[in-house]
Amino acid sequence: MLHILVVDDDKNTRKYIRAVLEAEGYTVSDAENGEEAAELMGREYVDLVVLDVMMPGMDGYTFTRELREANNNLPVLMVSAKQLPADRHKGFLVGTDDYITKPIDETEMLLRIKALLRRARIASERKIVMGDVTLDYDSLTVTRGSETQELPQKEFLLLYKLLSYPGRIFTRIQLMDEIWGTDSETGWETITVHIGRLRKRFEGWKEFEIESVRGLGYKAVKHV
Numbered sequence: 059m060l061h062i063l064v065v066d067d068d069k070n071t072r073k074y075i076r077a078v079l080e081a082e083g084y085t086v087s088d089a090e091n092g093e094e095a096a097e098l099m100g101r102e103y104v105d106l107v108v109l110d111v112m113m114p115g116m117d118g119y120t121f122t123r124e125l126r127e128a129n130n131n132l133p134v135l136m137v138s139a140k141q142l143p144a145d146r147h148k149g150f151l152v153g154t155d156d157y158i159t160k161p162i163d164e165t166e167m168l169l170r171i172k173a174l175l176r177r178a179r180i181a182s183e184r185k186i187v188m189g190d191v192t193l194d195y196d197s198l199t200v201t202r203g204s205e206t207q208e209l210p211q212k213e214f215l216l217l218y219k220l221l222s223y224p225g226r227i228f229t230r231i232q233l234m235d236e237i238w239g240t241d242s243e244t245g246w247e248t249i250t251v252h253i254g255r256l257r258k259r260f261e262g263w264k265e266f267e268i269e270s271v272r273g274l275g276y277k278a279v280k281h282v
Contacts, residue, residue, distance in 0.1 A: 060175060061103060064088040065095040066110035075108060078164045092116025106175055111138035119152050126153035133174040177222060186221050189282035191265045193218055212237060216252050220268060220278035229275040
């Protein structure tokens with residue numbers, strides 16, 4: 059079973075989140091602050107952390123920053139009573155994967171946890187599976203049934219990025235920076251060209267499509 063660590067200095071909040079998660083079949087451990095959480099992670103394997111921001115000792119921001127500085131990509135869902143955009147921005151800047159505010163909506167929390175675990179699984183397995191379609195990061199191939207297409211690297215990385223976050227809108231600049239690098243002298247128009255190639259290559263495939271979002275960029279839509 060997947061193991062989730064709940065870190066919060068409020069005992070009642072820990073008990074509530076634990077009950078919600080255990081009802082969904084997760085194994086749950088808890089800690090009162092960042093120091094206790096780090097110690098526990100040294101003894102047990104954890105798949106995801108649900109982390110309060112404001113705690114005595116090592117707070118959520120510090121814990122997350124130190125986790126990322128140690129090159130640990132463990133998924134982190136940050137929870138805070140603070141609702142200002144600046145507080146969410148700070149959370150993302152130190153390396154959290156997602157952010158929800160208190161009072162906690164348990165349905166939203168569970169949906170966000172499932173999404174984070176799915177992305178983490180994609181990252182570790184280096185594959186995306188959608189019905190009969192499989193994207194294999196290591197071979198740069200897209201397979202459907204007996205048909206396999208090996209894509210040029212940039213095309214594959216572009217498709218893999220979009221399908222790793224179905225429904226999420228990416229601007230051309232975001233995709234350029236992610237796939238071609240911030241130092242690339244290639245213009246963002248190349249994204250349009252590569253999207254066009256991908257659409258033509260997978261024309262008629264019912265499992266997914268790439269949609270243009272007027273004035274913003276592109277998103278992948280999964281149909282399986």
